[in-house]
Structure formats: C-alpha cells, structure tokens
Amino acid sequence: MSSSNSTHDSHQPHITPMWVYFGVLGALLILTVVTVAVAQVDLGPLNLPVAMAVATVKAGLVALIFMHLVFDHKFYIYLLLASLVFLAVFVIFCLFDLTRRHEIRHEVAAPIHAEAEWYKELRIQAAGLDHGEDHGDSHGDLHGAKTNAHSEKHAPVQTPAAPQH
C-alpha cells in the first residue's frame, strides 16, 4: 500500500554469504577469549572500560551482521542508537546525582556507603567461623570496616543515625 513511500528499495531479501557468518562466529569466539584473557590482568580503573569496549565490539558484530543491520535500512540503526542514547541519559543522570549530591552540603551523601544493619549479626557469626572466640577482634574488624566505608569517599560523611557521633 505505502510501497510508494516505503523506505525499502530492493525487493529481494539480502542473503548473506556463508563465509561472512563463519567469519563473525570465529571473531566472536576469539573476542570471548580476549575478554577472559584481559580480565586476568588487573588494569585498575581501566578494567571496566576495556571489558565494555570488547563487549561492544562483539555486540556490534552480532547486531550488524547477524541481525542484518548493515544490510537493512538505516532507520533500524537509528532506532537502536536512540534506545542506547536514552539508556545512557538515564544512567548518566542518575550517576551524576549520586556522585555529586554532597558537593554543596557535605552532610548529604549517598547511603550506599553504609552497610545494612542486619549484617552486624552475620559479621559476628562470620568472625566466629574465622577466629573462634576472639570477640574483641571481631568488634574491631567491624568497626574498622565501617569507618573505612565512610572515609573512603570525598566528603566527611556524618552517620545520620546519631548526630553526636
């Protein structure tokens, strides 16, 4: 009906040559090995970007070749990119808020740095597994872990539950 203004121009479906599919399969398997290999080396802060970069190359191969995006009308690529843009906006804006909340008012930090209350019990039990009856130590450990948690980030974070802390 709307073929006159349809975005499609060729009537024959695109049949991808066999070797392309085998090539992509090989590339994907090699890249999987690369991901695993790279992950064995600790790159520090680069761990995440490198892993994401390799994954994106793999995802790109699947999307472009297996999902026929290169052979299809460009509109589908735009659609896919649009969804990724919105996703990126979502993640970046949320992160922007969470990481910069306390920059004007220092007390306002994310609670993500505090451990849930119910771990106290578990930690004591876990410490019991490790060093038997050493009570004082387990307390110290717990305390140490908690203060680390607070001082690790930029601003001095006041424990909200007790103003006089």
Next chain:
Amino acid sequence: MSATTHDSHGHPRLAHHFFEMEQQHECAKLGMWLFLLTEILFFGGLFCFYFIWRIMDPELFVGASEMLNWKLGGLNTIVLIFSSFTVAMAIRSIQQNKRNACAIYLAITIACAFVFLVVKYFEYSAKIGHGTLPGTSFHDLHFLAEHPEVKNPHIFFSIYFCMTGLHGFHVICGIVYIAWLLYLTLKNRFDSEYYAPIEMGGLYWHLVDLIWIYLFPLLYLI
C-alpha cells in the same frame, strides 16, 4: 475480506489489511525492532542498577565477582554465540527455501539454549547451597569471613540474580518460540516469500545473546 483489493500478490499468508508480502514483512520487522527497543530499556534499568553500584562501591564488585565461576560463564557465552550463529544460518536457509537445513539449525539452537540453562542450573544451585542469595536471605558466612572489606555483598548477588534471572527467563521464552517455529517449519509453513516469524525469532534470539555478551564480563570477569 475485500478479496477484490489484492489479487496481485495472492500469497496465502498475506493478511487482509496488507497490500503485499513486502509490506507485511516490513511491518513485522519494524514491530520486532520496536519490541527489541523496549527489551533494551527494560534490561537498561538493571544495567543502571549495576553501574551505579559499580561506580559508587567498586570493592563490592571486585570481591563478590570472585564468587562466580567464569569458566561456566565463559562456556555459556560460547554456547550462546554459537546458537546465535545457528539461528542466523536458519534464516539464511529458509531464504533459499532449504526447509530441512532450516529445521536442523533451529533444532541446534534449541539444544544450545538447553545447554545454557543446564549450566545455569548448576551455577544457581551452587550459590543457593552456599547461602549466596540475593537480598536479605543472603547468609554466606564464609564469604563474609573471607571478604571483610566488602560491604553489602547481598547487593551484588541481587544484581547477579536479577540480571541472569531475567535473562534466563528470556532464554526460556526463546526456547518456546523457536520450538514453535521448528514445528511450523516441519509443517512446511515457511518459504522464501514468507519467513517473517523466523526472522523475528532470530532477531529476538540475537538480542538475548547480545545482552549476555555484556552480562558475562560485567558479572563474571571484572
């Protein structure tokens, strides 16, 4: 059904409100892509969950991801990539009217999906056995003893179970759909003119693979 309007392209699978197979196929493909967009944003919420905690609390991920077996994860990656390849081959076969080849490729895809689920089952039961559970049911004392520096480890396992659980659910849906495609292929319902359902199934399956390609390094490796 106003039969007068389409006598030019009288394919038996042409629905009444379309003019020609071309239009019907294009509609199906666009609809499927839009559905895939919703899938991406649906998983996107979980990726947002992941990235926020990853950046706010990196120690959690370094410590907790050691608990996952990257060998099993890697095996599953290879299985899924291979199944993605076979489903692409299935579409290629039906485009050339090779129904038997198409059926074989679809069957291999289903088999791969089952292998994936079996591996997943072993991973899950090991976690459950250790008490490495998501949320407040987390009680893996050995983990706590070995990793005193990791705060709130249950959150990592919440992310792990939510993401792989939702992904596993998609794999199960994929198995059902592809099994149905296999049935229809065996009943000679598809040909080089009409294979949109297989192509849609392929797109869906590739997306399931795509998501796993990200999940594997994010959860198991780093």
Next chain:
Amino acid sequence: MSAADSNTNYINHTKGIMSWLLTVDHKRIGLMYMIVVLSAFAAGGFFAVAIRLELFAPEMQIFPAAPTEGASWTYNKAFTLHGAIMVFLFIIPSIPAILGNFCLPIMLGTKDVAFPRLNLASWYIYMIGAAICLYAIFFGNSVDTGWTFYTPYSTSSSSSVTMMTFGVFVLGFSSILTGMNFVVTVHKMRAPGMGWFEMPLFVWGIYATALIQILATPVLAITLLLLIMETTFGIGIFDPANGGDPVLFQHFFWFYSHPAVYIMILPGMAVMSELIAVHSHRTIFGYKLIAYSSVAIAFLGFLVWGHHMFVSGQSEFISLLFSFITFLIGVPTAIKLFNWMTTMYLGQISWNTPMLYALCFMVTFTIGGLTGVFLGALGMDIPLHDTYFVVAHFHYVMMGGTVIAFLGGLHHWWPKIFGKMYSEFWGKIGFVFIFLGFNMTFFSQFILGQQGMPRRYADYAGFEKTQLFETYHQFSTVGSLILAVGFIIILIYLVHSLIAGKKAPANPWGGLSMEWATSSPPPAHNFLEDPVCKHGPYDYDKVRPEDI
C-alpha cells in the same frame, strides 16, 4: 460517498458477544476500550468526589481517622486509588487507546492497524492488569502509598503494594504494545499519496506519544519489578534498611513517569490540532512547527524527570540541568498555543460543542502551562513543591488539557463512531457545567497551595491557617460537585443520542481528513474502495468539504 447509505457498518456487520470479544477490528477494539476506560474514569471520579467531600471541612468527616475492624478505608487509600486509577487506567489509555485506535488507521486511509491481533491482545492485557488492580483493591488490603509508590514507605506499607504494582506492571505492556502498533502503522501503512507531512496532526501527536510509550514504559516495568523484588526479597536497591537508596527509586520512577505526563498531554494536543483546524475551517497555521514540536516535546520529555525532585536531596547541579531543560520544553509548548490561536485568524469558526471544548482547552491549558513555569524555576519550586499548587497545576494540565481535549474529541468523532448526532443544546449545557466546575475546583487550589496547604492531607484542623484553608477547600468541593453533575449530563445525552439521536451524515463538520470521507459509522474495513490521498488534511483554502 454514494455507498454510504448501505446499512451495514462495523457495528452491525456481525452480531453476538463473541464477535466483539474476538474481533480484530481496530474500531471495535476502540469501542471496547471506551467502555472499560470510561468505567475506570467513573471509579476514579468517585474517589475524587469522596476526597473533596472529606476536605469540605477540617477534622475527619467521612473517612475514619484510622482503619478499624470493618472500616478499613482511609482517606489515604482513597487518594491513592484516585491517582492510580486516573493515571494508569484512565488518562494513559484514554486518547490513544480509544480515539487513537478508532481514528488513526482511518485517518491514514488503511484498513486496520499493522498488527490487529496484537491490538486485541493489548486490550486483554489491559483487562488483566485492571483485574489484578481491582483484586488488590477489593480482596487485598487496597493500597495507600500514593500513585507514586515512593520507597521506603511502599516497601514497609502493610497494604497490597506488591499486587497493585504487579497490576500496573501488566498494564504497562498494554501501553507498550499499543504504541508499537501505532508506530508501525504510521510508518508502513499510510495510504498511497500520503507523505509524512500529509498526515493529520492528530496522527503526529499519537505517533510522538507512541514513541514515548515504547521508550519509557519498559523502565516503569523494570522499576516496578525491582520494587516488588525489594519488597519480597529485600534486594537492597531502594530501601536504605537493606543498603539501598530511596532517592534512586524516585529517579527510576520519574524516568518513566515524567515522559508519561507527555503520554497524557501529547494526545490532548493532537486532538486540539484537529478540533481547531476543522471547526475553524481553516488550514492549520504552522503545520510543520506543530508536528516537530510534538516530537521535540517527546524527546525533551525524557530529560526533565528530576524537576519532581528539587527538594528530595538530589544534587544541586543535576537540579540545575533539569530546570534548564524544563524551560526548554516550555518553548515548543508555547509555540503550539500561538499556532492554534493564529489558526483561528481569518477562519470560519463554528461555535459547536467540540469547538467550545477547544476554546476551553486554550484557557485551561494555558493556565496549566504557565503555572508550570513557577514550578520549573528552581527557587520558586521550594515553597510550592508538594502543595496544592502542584495539585492544581497538574489537574489544569491533565484535566484542563487531556480530559477537556478528550471530551472535545469524543464530541468531534461521536457522529463518526456511532453514526448518531447528540443534542447540541445539551452539549453546550454540559460544557458550561464542566467549565465552571473545573475552574472552581482547581483554581482555588492554586491559592491554597501558595498559602502552604500540603497535598495528600486528610485533615487540616489545628493549623494557624485552618480558617483560611477551609474557605478555599469549600469553594473547591462545591466546584467538584458541579463538575460531577456536568459529567452526568454528558453521559445522559450521549447515551440518549445512541437511542434516539438523529442519523449523522458522513461529514457533519466539513472536515477534510480521511475519516470524513467514509460513511458514519464506517464499514467493516473502513473504506469501500481503497482510498488515495489527494489533498492535505487541512486544505480548507483549496478543497470544499462537499468535493471529497
């Protein structure tokens, strides 16, 4: 059309309840949506009146102060259900699912939407979602969290939050599938000769809405799923007791729910463009600008969710960004208003009921939009946030915008849908009640909010300002009763028209878009001959209605 006098149409060509429940005809599905969505509106309206009566005076009047044995209804449950029903069950599906389903394929000159069976499935999914919500309300413990389900209240509330959110989760899929259907239909099913800029603006508006439905609703789905996981397993994303962040929930929630505001208002604007152009009998001024501004609003609508959170403790920098983009979104909205106004210039304006609603929209939506400027300004939002000012603002947009446009659209397409004319006299009477009642109800709430009355308060006794608040609350309650009477009048004369109304001509308003070229009501496949698009939908300077 000569064949229009044939008596078979989509309503009577097959008979029996199953011919409706299993239909794949977009027009019948539209009617089925009309029945259930308007029932939801009546239910939401019932709660609204209950809320207003409670607030007529300080102290508790009709609701118990606390739930007791036998009387578990509280004011909090009433306002939650009013909000949840109106948002999820009424406004979001109202224009797209009823008028969109009915008109969009006909306006594009096609026989049906791209996926008719999926369209029917959307209706069933809507029904399942609604049934789950009803179950939670009547057989569960209802829900008292507000329609926003803010954590950690929602994770600690003893009401049936899980069940209700699951119902909303299911409803979301109905919305997504409808949106997908419309986007594909617009892209691939247009009649020969109809380019993108020959589409009626209604279609553009619904198209922009559908894009938001597709991109935003999945995020609501995952948010609600995570909320359910948090309540059941304590996964630690939103509840600080489990190491989560309650403000993050607000981000997740508003990432959907702000675009959802545009899911609600864009279709209203879409209807407005039709009403103004057809009843002014004048080509639309700035067609492309209106079309593009719909898409621009849809896009920018994704980037402003944080303006619901200026006092929530989020980063000041992100508030700055959100406020800035909020003001950007004001520009396309203003452009639309000016374009509609100018469209009337040099027109030939019929003062009939749909046009009255269009004029009403111009007034009420302008107030809604302008008061949004107050709320978007960072410093100004501080005293106004979560007061009745916000309540009044979004009712002026949602009700003064969407519901008024919906009523206008319903009157506009009523002859096309049912083939009957309603009483023009009673139409105008109903309009007067709606206009007066609406403005009385909600304008007083602006003053209330500015004076500091917080929203979601069951009781305002014992304040320094009780006396002041009482006056405006009483004014508002009286207005709401007038509004209710208005809706009852409309219901009565519309139902009466079905039984005893005059037969409608194919083109009662002299419109030029394709739906007016077929008979009223249309035949089963919309057109007896496949139509070809020969002129633009608003070529009132070139084509006479009798020539189409």
Next chain:
Amino acid sequence: MEPKGTFLLPPQASTIAPEIDALYMFIFYLSVFFFIVITAGTLYFAVKYRKKEGESFSLTSGLRHNTKLEIIWSVIPTILFMIIFAWGWKVFLQAHAIPANAKTIHVQANQWAWNFQYSTLKGIGNSNDLYIPVNQPIKLSMYSKDVIHSLFIPDFRVKMDALPGRNTTLWFEATAVGEYDLYCTEYCGLDHSRMNRTVHVLSEEDYAAFLADVVQPRKFDEIYQASCRSCHSLDGSIGTGPTFKGLWGRTSEFTDGTSLTIVGDVGAKYIRDSVYNPNLQRVKGFSQAMPTHKNSITEEEIQHIVDGLKFLDQPGEQPPSEQGN
C-alpha cells in the same frame, strides 16, 4: 509584630521569603500578561470569525505560516524562560548556601512526629515544636528514622525532605517573632496530615530562657551510659580503660613515669583533661584507645562526672547535682 500575608502569598517571615516572592511576582505578572494575550486573542478570533447561522462553508485563507511571526514567538518565550531560569537558580543557591554563623538544630523525623534537638548531646534538649531565635540563621540537619518526610514552613518559604539513611540540611533566618505552621509535605502514611507542628520564633532573651529550660546537662548515669560504659567498668573489672570503681582517691601511674592521686581540684582537672585530651597522660598498662569527647560532653557535664565519681563508692548517697531531680 507578626507579618501579614496577602491574598496570594502567606506572610514573609524569613530573609529568603522576600527573594522568593520577588521571583513569584515576576512570573505572576508575566503569566497574567501571556494569559490575557492568549485568551483574549483566542476569544477575539472566535467571535470575529465565527460562522454565521445558516452560512455554508467557503474556502478560507491559505495563510500557512509567517516566518517572522514564528521566530518572534519562539524567541521571546525562550528569552523570558532563560531569565526565569537564571533567577530561579540564583534564589535556589541562596536558599542552599548555609551561612557560616548558622546555629545547628538536629531534626529527627519519624512516623508521625518531629523531634528537634537543640544540643549535640543525645537525649537532652528535645522538643516536638520548633523553637528558634529571631534574626539568627538556623541550620536544620535532618534525618528520618523510617520513611521519607519533608519539613515545610510556608511562611519561611523553606522545604526539604528528611531521608532515612542520610542527612539533609535546610537553613533559614526568621525575621519576626511569632508562631508559624510547620508541615510534613512528603506523604508518609496514615497520620501524614497530623505530622504538623508549630514554629515558635522567640526573641533572643526568650530563646535563651527556653534553652536554659530545655537543654539541661546530663547526669552522671546518662553520660556514663552514653559515652563511658564500653571501656570503663563500675564493678572493678578491667576493660579497655581503667575501672571507675574507686577512681576518686586512687593513685594512678602514667606511661610518662609521673603519677597522681585523684582528689580535689587536681583530680577534677585530671578528669577534665582525660575526657577532652585523653592521650595527654595515659595510665600505665592501657592502650591509646580513648577518643576525645570534646563534641559530646560539655563543661557542665564534666562537673557531673566528677561528682558522680566521688559518690560512686557510697551507693546510699546521691550526688548533689541529682538532688534537684
């Protein structure tokens, strides 16, 4: 004394209120102007170009766009919006930048009550209404024990959510003595609408009297329970620190080789130093574990500690500071 509100706005009772109201009036007049333009224009066209009774449809104007006009009505709103945005940002920053001389009051919100704490010490100086001095910047440091609440004082034009799990802050400077409503504006459950209190703005003298009345120094027992208990026993057993039993009158040897008998003024001074600067003199055999209590124990309370220690070994008698109770 109490400022009057207008029809549109409540009284201005803080320094930020006039700033916010100025912005309000600016947007208000602009809105009225544009509302009149749009409504009047719409109605004028609707009347002027209405279709007469019985008139049939004719071809109408083909005016489809006018670039100049469209640019004007895109650019003018954009400029106005940017002005409002910038103004709003300026006021927002003013409302957020806490002056250095602000006095802190801790606020704890729970379902469904407010608790204002005037002292940094736990358990003393609380009230359910908020009492503040006039013309003095006040900083509220808020947190919630359960769900999200929001503190709103309409006459001050201030509002901020109180969140569980972390602190938020809010500041204002009241400009007029009087009583004002304080509301919770974030929906928080059943009695949300009863979570309102009064703000009492007091003159400086009245506020001092209020503080003296409400912020009473804690007694020995309370301080002991809050700050000393985990390290110093009362029954003579050895903890992280020396026991309090028999401390008064004991002769302690310190790591630096000196020793001191804890009696009289010298003893009192030693105890004060130990509380505020514990590592100055450390008793032999104990680690450097004790933190300073500068921020949690006041000078008045030191006296109570000394008194408490004196009477520790005579269970029958009350320390003098507790007799008034």
